[in-house]
Amino acid sequence: MTPTIDSDGIPDVCLSLEIRADWGHFKKYGRTATKQTFDVIPRTTAAGLLAAIVGAPRDSYYETFGEGQSAVAITPMADLRSLNIPTTGVGTDPDAAASQRAGSRRSRSIMYQDTTQHRQIHNYEVLINPAYRIDVAVENESFYTDLRQHLEAGTSTYPPSMGLSEYLASVEYLGEHQVERLPESEPVDSVVPVPLADTIPQPGVAYRVERSPAIMEQHAGGRRTTRLDDLVYTPHAEDSVRFDAENVHAASVDDATVVFR
Amino acid sequence: MSDVDVEAFEQAIGDFWEHGRAPVELPDIMAMYGVLAVGASDDGLFRTGSTLDDYLDGEYVTVRIDLTDDDPASSWDVTVDTLTKDIVEALAVSKNPAGKGRDYSITQIGSKTGNSPDSFANTYVSRLGDWCGYDSVRSVFESDDGHPDGWVVEAVTDVLGDDETLDEIADVTEELLAGTAERVVTVAVRLDTSDLEDYDGPDGVQWLYPDGLPVMNEAMRRYAGENMADKNIGGSRISRGPGVDAVNGSEDTLVGTPQSPFGLFSVKHPDNQPSLDRTQSWRNYPVSAETAMLFKKAEDLLEKTVMRRGGMEVYALPYFTGELTPEKASALYRAIQSLDVEQNKKEPPMGVVTYDLEEYAPELAEQELRYYLLTMPIGDDKHVVAESNAVTMYHARQLADALLATLAGPSFAPARSNFGAPTNWPLLEIDTEGPGETARRRRATKDILLGAFIDAGFQRRDTDKVGDDFRRVADHRLLAGEPLRAETLFEEYMQRFSDEFDGTDPVPSQLAGMQLAQLESLSRAGLVDGIPPVEPAPTTEWTTMTEQSEPTDIDTIRERRLESFLDRPLLQEDPERRGAFLAGVLVGQVSWYQENERNVGRPLDIRTPADEITARGLSQAVRTALEKAKIYAAEDDYSSDILYPEVVDRLLDALEADPEDWTLSKRDLQFAYSLGQAFGRRAMPVAFEIRGQNTSTESEVTADAAD
Numbered sequence: 001m002t003p004t005i006d007s008d009g010i011p012d013v014c015l016s017l018e019i020r021a022d023w024g025h026f027k028k029y030g031r032t033a034t035k036q037t038f039d040v041i042p043r044t045t046a047a048g049l050l051a052a053i054v055g056a057p058r059d060s061y062y063e064t065f066g067e068g069q070s071a072v073a074i075t076p077m078a079d080l081r082s083l084n085i086p087t088t089g090v091g092t093d094p095d096a097a098a099s100q101r102a103g104s105r106r107s108r109s110i111m112y113q114d115t116t117q118h119r120q121i122h123n124y125e126v127l128i129n130p131a132y133r134i135d136v137a138v139e140n141e142s143f144y145t146d147l148r149q150h151l152e153a154g155t156s157t158y159p160p161s162m163g164l165s166e167y168l169a170s171v172e173y174l175g176e177h178q179v180e181r182l183p184e185s186e187p188v189d190s191v192v193p194v195p196l197a198d199t200i201p202q203p204g205v206a207y208r209v210e211r212s213p214a215i216m217e218q219h220a221g222g223r224r225t226t227r228l229d230d231l232v233y234t235p236h237a238e239d240s241v242r243f244d245a246e247n248v249h250a251a252s253v254d255d256a257t258v259v260f261r
Numbered sequence: 262m263s264d265v266d267v268e269a270f271e272q273a274i275g276d277f278w279e280h281g282r283a284p285v286e287l288p289d290i291m292a293m294y295g296v297l298a299v300g301a302s303d304d305g306l307f308r309t310g311s312t313l314d315d316y317l318d319g320e321y322v323t324v325r326i327d328l329t330d331d332d333p334a335s336s337w338d339v340t341v342d343t344l345t346k347d348i349v350e351a352l353a354v355s356k357n358p359a360g361k362g363r364d365y366s367i368t369q370i371g372s373k374t375g376n377s378p379d380s381f382a383n384t385y386v387s388r389l390g391d392w393c394g395y396d397s398v399r400s401v402f403e404s405d406d407g408h409p410d411g412w413v414v415e416a417v418t419d420v421l422g423d424d425e426t427l428d429e430i431a432d433v434t435e436e437l438l439a440g441t442a443e444r445v446v447t448v449a450v451r452l453d454t455s456d457l458e459d460y461d462g463p464d465g466v467q468w469l470y471p472d473g474l475p476v477m478n479e480a481m482r483r484y485a486g487e488n489m490a491d492k493n494i495g496g497s498r499i500s501r502g503p504g505v506d507a508v509n510g511s512e513d514t515l516v517g518t519p520q521s522p523f524g525l526f527s528v529k530h531p532d533n534q535p536s537l538d539r540t541q542s543w544r545n546y547p548v549s550a551e552t553a554m555l556f557k558k559a560e561d562l563l564e565k566t567v568m569r570r571g572g573m574e575v576y577a578l579p580y581f582t583g584e585l586t587p588e589k590a591s592a593l594y595r596a597i598q599s600l601d602v603e604q605n606k607k608e609p610p611m612g613v614v615t616y617d618l619e620e621y622a623p624e625l626a627e628q629e630l631r632y633y634l635l636t637m638p639i640g641d642d643k644h645v646v647a648e649s650n651a652v653t654m655y656h657a658r659q660l661a662d663a664l665l666a667t668l669a670g671p672s673f674a675p676a677r678s679n680f681g682a683p684t685n686w687p688l689l690e691i692d693t694e695g696p697g698e699t700a701r702r703r704r705a706t707k708d709i710l711l712g713a714f715i716d717a718g719f720q721r722r723d724t725d726k727v728g729d730d731f732r733r734v735a736d737h738r739l740l741a742g743e744p745l746r747a748e749t750l751f752e753e754y755m756q757r758f759s760d761e762f763d764g765t766d767p768v769p770s771q772l773a774g775m776q777l778a779q780l781e782s783l784s785r786a787g788l789v790d791g792i793p794p795v796e797p798a799p800t801t802e803w804t805t806m807t808e809q810s811e812p813t814d815i816d817t818i819r820e821r822r823l824e825s826f827l828d829r830p831l832l833q834e835d836p837e838r839r840g841a842f843l844a845g846v847l848v849g850q851v852s853w854y855q856e857n858e859r860n861v862g863r864p865l866d867i868r869t870p871a872d873e874i875t876a877r878g879l880s881q882a883v884r885t886a887l888e889k890a891k892i893y894a895a896e897d898d899y900s901s902d903i904l905y906p907e908v909v910d911r912l913l914d915a916l917e918a919d920p921e922d923w924t925l926s927k928r929d930l931q932f933a934y935s936l937g938q939a940f941g942r943r944a945m946p947v948a949f950e951i952r953g954q955n956t957s958t959e960s961e962v963t964a965d966a967a968d
Contacts, residue, residue: 028286029288029507029545029546029547030286030287030288030507030521030525030526030546030548031525031526031645032525032526032527032528032530032534032537033524033525033526033527033530033643033644034525034643034644034645035534036645036648084646084729084734086729123644123645123729125645195282195283195582196283196285196582196631196651197283197582197583197584197629206741206742206743207651208650208651209285209650209651210285210286210650211285211286211289211507219502219503219504220502222541222544223544224502224504224505224544224547225504225505225507225544225547226504226505227505227510228505228507228510230282230283230285235743
């Protein structure tokens with residue numbers, strides 16, 4: 001069965017999985033000197049992770065996760081904590097770093113990187129023990145079927161990771177579920193694409209908000225972001241988001257209450 | 262707030278903030294501040310007329326080119342006039358913030374400190390030639406999407422682009438000038454306005470300054486926009502492409518090297534970000550030239566919000582979560598504009614802005630006011646230590662109230678002498694009875710916002726060393742309402758103990774007092790995880806102790822004090838922590854006795870500093886303390902067979918399990934022990950104090966009765 005996504009962006013059926021890792025890093029845009037991370041895996045990164053499981057080539061899956069053809073709900077399953085980790089890096093810019101020569105003009109001469117100097121400290125903000133539930137539906141039949149088969153078999157084509165390749169993620173398949181639309185303003189476990197002003201305050205519950213890439217497309221030998229979402233969530237996994245917004249609909253998937261986007 | 266204000270903001274919001282999003286990420290804040298800055302000035306998005314404020318009464322040099330002449334190249338002239346406020350607009354300046362860069366407008370600005378005729382002519386007049394050479398400038402007449410009046414710029418570049426002519430102009434200029442003064446140089450052209458397509462001034466043949474020529478404005482905008490796409494990329498490479506702007510969400514031409522007010526983004530050091538392709542950077546940081554220009558405009562306002570203290574800078578950037586209206590923009594601008602960076606060191610901007618808005622726009626302040634907090638070390642090496650958005654004053658105030666309640670509560674009664682004189686000890690010296698509730702709350706809140714609250718108990722950090730200052734991370738967590746872990750606090754407390762311990766004197770008991778005040782306040786405010794509540798049980802009311810029975814017997818006073826101090830979940834629920842605390846108390850009391858009654862040079866607490874104590878060391882310290890307490894009691898003809906039986910009895914109960922079998926963590930044990938030592942050191946002095954008070958109360962009572 002392949003999902004159909006209605007005009008409110010809610011699918012009739014979806015695949016549910018949970019990803020976990022010791023560390024995670026989803027770099028925010030607008031930073032080079034420092035590397036801050038989003039708290040929640042961006043939708044585009046989740047798409048990349050699922051494409052890695054399926055084995056879809058680079059730049060091939062953006063349309064699959066495009067507007068109207070896909071629905072993704074992301075739910076933090078652990079408290080969101082981060083810390084700064086300094087790392088020492090050696091530059092890889094061939095113009096700047098490859099300065100050593102070996103050999104002579106008569107024999108072969110090679111240029112190689114001088115790794116004894118120019119080390120720089122890079123501070124990475126990393127997430128500690130990130131865990132997310134992903135409920136996903138795509139109308140692309142072969143992608144959906146391949147993904148289900150991989151999830152059922154517990155296999156993946158490329159290793160899934162939490163933002164950086166060294167932060168390998170484990171994937172747990174939670175099954176294929178029917179999706180049911182819920183009445184308005186139901187409290188929601190997943191991140192919710194609304195502005196902070198549309199949330200309903202709850203005693204003892206802190207809301208956070210971040211703006212991360214949601215949809216991208218192939219463009220001139222690369223890719224570009226075509227939509228970013230403001231996302232509200234709570235730093236504590238057990239808290240949920242209450243909101244009052246038109247055009248944002250809650251749905252129930254198995255035992256979770258989520259908003260697809 | 263005048264109507265003119267609001268109208269100007271309305272215009273700016275209409276022009277640049279139509280999307281109506283509330284800020285979320287740092288670029289949103291920067292762009293929104295840019296909108297405020299545009300609304301507040303007459304300059305518009307690209308111009309920077311206010312940069313000439315320091316040049317008034319200096320001179321402006323006008324290179325006059327008569328385009329009605331058949332040979333403009335030979336019809337130029339130079340005039341020099343005094344720069345006054347009313348001419349500034351005509352010059353249409355747009356300054357390039359890069360020191361050595363050519364200004365974006367044809368008007369070039371000289372040095373702020375003034376130039377000699379020679380340096381002005383050679384440096385700034387010749388920049389006119391550079392300006393004429395830029396592709397982005399020339400695109401108004403060379404490219405397909407040129408400007409209908411591009412011919413004006415073309416004619417000007419024909420004249421000024423010629424090195425020989427420009428040299429002659431520079432020579433003439435130099436001769437006309439005298440002395441050192443602040444100067445700018447601009448270009449005026451004479452033409453028949455009926456030849457212009459894009460023009461809305463008075464008609465006729467006349468001299469026009471850049472402001473009167475929309476095509477000059479267009480050339481300036483193109484040059485400024487270009488600069489945001491080619492900065493630091495090198496060569497003639499450029500980073501620009503079509504995409505969606507991250508701030509306003511609309512499709513536009515994106516520029517890859519936008520202004521970065523905090524210095525967090527640059528393509529200058531590619532090894533800083535492996536895999537960053539400089540010419541593709543617009544994909545990584547999708548902002549349009551307009552948004553990039555707003556960032557630049559925002560700089561002065563952003564800078565207003567900084568609090569620099571102890572090697573770190575904390576930006577507290579206020580914003581509203583709802584839709585930005587002209588009224589809100591005006592209120593926000595006024596609040597930010599009134600900040601003073603020097604004053605911010607003492608009065609944290611987050612407090613100042615909140616109080617200001619609470620007074621002038623209370624509803625807005627309560628419902629929509631939030632802060633984006635950004636903490637970095639001061640210096641060129643940019644590094645974000647902590648960052649949070651959507652922060653309010655709520656948690657700071659809750660914590661401030663908890664701090665005041667703690668200091669006025671049983672742990673610090675009577676008169677806070679439990680841990681020694683409070684004077685000159687941060688936290689402890691906060692006046693809990695003084696100048697009125699609002700002032701007290703503000704004082705306590707200020708300590709939290711300044712970081713003084715955290716500094717009081719935490720390990721000291723070297724301000725010269727670049728790196729994470731965890732104290733500032735802790736500040737952020739508290740303001741955002743995220744609890745700190747008790748284990749982290751104990752580690753900090755013992756590191757600080759090490760900072761303070763000099764090996765010859767005991768660590769002042771006020772330090773343990775401050776740390777207890779901090780821990781108990783955090784516990785009251787729900788901001789510490791991993792330990793039972795620190796505040797004393799509700800039944801413990803030391804202040805009433807004297808009223809109940811007014812004991813005047815030192816031993817009784819001591820015992821009651823100890824009993825009530827122990828009556829808190831922190832020391833009741835965990836027998837091991839209680840044991841470590843009591844061990845500290847005994848060692849502290851014996852040490853006081855050694856120092857004051859026996860003239861011992863190195864009392865026991867100096868030989869068993871808390872930051873190094875282990876479970877085994879603790880057992881040994883207790884053994885030694887017990888031996889001493891026995892010997893002293895015998896030698897000094899004490900009534901009982903041991904000093905301080907009230908401690909000894911409880912301690913022996915607590916030590917039924919061998920400390921070496923305890924599961925209490927090292928730092929937890931050490932902190933409990935250090936707290937005990939500080940409490941024990943003060944046990945006798947405080948008891949004397951209370952006896953003194955009670956005795957005088959007694960005599961007053963007797964005197965009253967006699968009346």
